[in-house]
Amino acid sequence: MKGTKWLFFSPYWVSYAEIxxxxxxxxxxIEGTLENNFKATAAQLEAAVTPKTKAVIYSSPCNPTGSVFSKTELEAIAEVVKKHPSMMVIADEIYELINFVGRNYSIASFPGMFERTITVNGFSKGYAMTGWRVGYICAPLEIAKACEKIQGQFTSGGTGIAQRAALAGISGDQGPSKAMAEAYLRRRNLVLDLIQDIPGIKTHIPEGAFYFFPDVSAFFGKSAHGYEVKTADDLCLYLLAIANVSLVTGEAFGAPSCIRLSYAASDEELVEAMKRIKKALGELA
Ligand SMILES: Cc1ncc(COP(=O)(O)O)c(C=O)c1O
Incomplete structure (x- = not known):
């Protein structure tokens, strides 16, 4: 493990780098840009692979960008991986059920990819069971066994109650999860209209999960209410103090020009939050 190189598509979920x-x-x-809907490409991956590369890691739908890799994009990534015999993929599909563009494609299901892929998933998002702490992987047997050895010493295992709840979620009526995803789509559209009405913010249109990840660099170098905004960190602190709205700085996700806005809140709260954000940003000069 020591010294091995792990590629991951940026912006990325905060824990990957630390793990x-x-x-x-x-x-x-490997950086994705706003212009490319924050999706790094197979060509970028190919250019970054070296003999020391152990794996490539991504989430799709993505936290923090809400971007979703299409079947064609994943196929192109799979072709690159297959050219490098010792390279694996860690595909984090935890937002699988919150996808506004139809079917979610698992790279593990492509020819020759199952034995190269560790698929990561869990109940936190699609079944709104964040606090229940049930997740899972699907991987070649020797990898699954190795993970079990470590997991067994760290946490022993999920509680029986949580496992029963997860079983009820996955084997029961899927209507509530579908209704939740529809509500997220409605909120995505609601917030999109409100974001596009704020001068200076640039956003792509997220296709899944429940986040916007707009570029806010137009506000860097501006000040108001005694706050000087030089970075996305500063902007988040300014909006927390002046608008009472909590956002996450893009720095945490490897994208220092951006902030992450979660729309996992009620329509009324979102409208109010966006009104306050617009006002506070309008005061920066
Ligand atoms: C992309 C991604 N992967 C994994 C996780 C971890 O999920 P859990 O809460 O089930 O540990 C999260 C949680 O935010 C996430 O966004």
């Missing part, structure tokens, strides 16, 4: 560092690996970013 890799904890295990002695070296995280290497």
């Amino acid at each position: 890799i560092k904890l295990a002695g690996g070296v995280p290497i970013l």
Whole structure:
């Protein structure tokens, strides 16, 4: 593990880099841009692979961008991976059920990819069971067994109650999860209209999960109410103090020009929050 290189598509879920560092690996970013809907490409991946590359990691639908890799994009990524015999994929599909563009494609289901892929999933998002702490992987047997050895010592296992609840979620009526995803789509559209009405903010249109990840660099170098905004961190602190709205800085996700806005809230709260954000941003000069 020590010194091995782990590629991951950026912006990325905050824990990836820290998990890799904890295990002695070296995280290497492949950057997606707003113009490309924050989706790194197979060509970028190909250019970044070296003989020391252990795996590539991504989430789709993505936290923090809400971007979703299409079947064609994943096929192109799979072709690159297959050219490098010792390279694996870690596909984080935890937002699988919150996807506004139809079917979610698992790279593990493509020819020749199952034995190269660790699919990560869980109940936190699609079944709104964040606090229940039930997740799972689907991986070649020797990898699953190795994970079990570590997991067994860290946490022993999920509680029986939580496992029963997860079973009820996955084997019961899927109507509530579908209704939740429809509500997220409605809120995505609601917030999109409100974001597009704020001068200076640039956003793509997220296709899943429950986040916007707009570029806010137009506000860097401006001040108001005694706050000077030089970075996305500063902007989040300014909006927390002046608008009482909590957002997450893009720096945490490897994208320092952006902020993450979650729309996992009621329509009324979102309208109010966007009104306050617009006002506070309008005061920066
Ligand atoms: C992309 C991604 N992967 C994994 C997780 C971890 O989920 P859990 O809460 O089930 O540990 C999260 C949680 O935010 C996430 O956004």
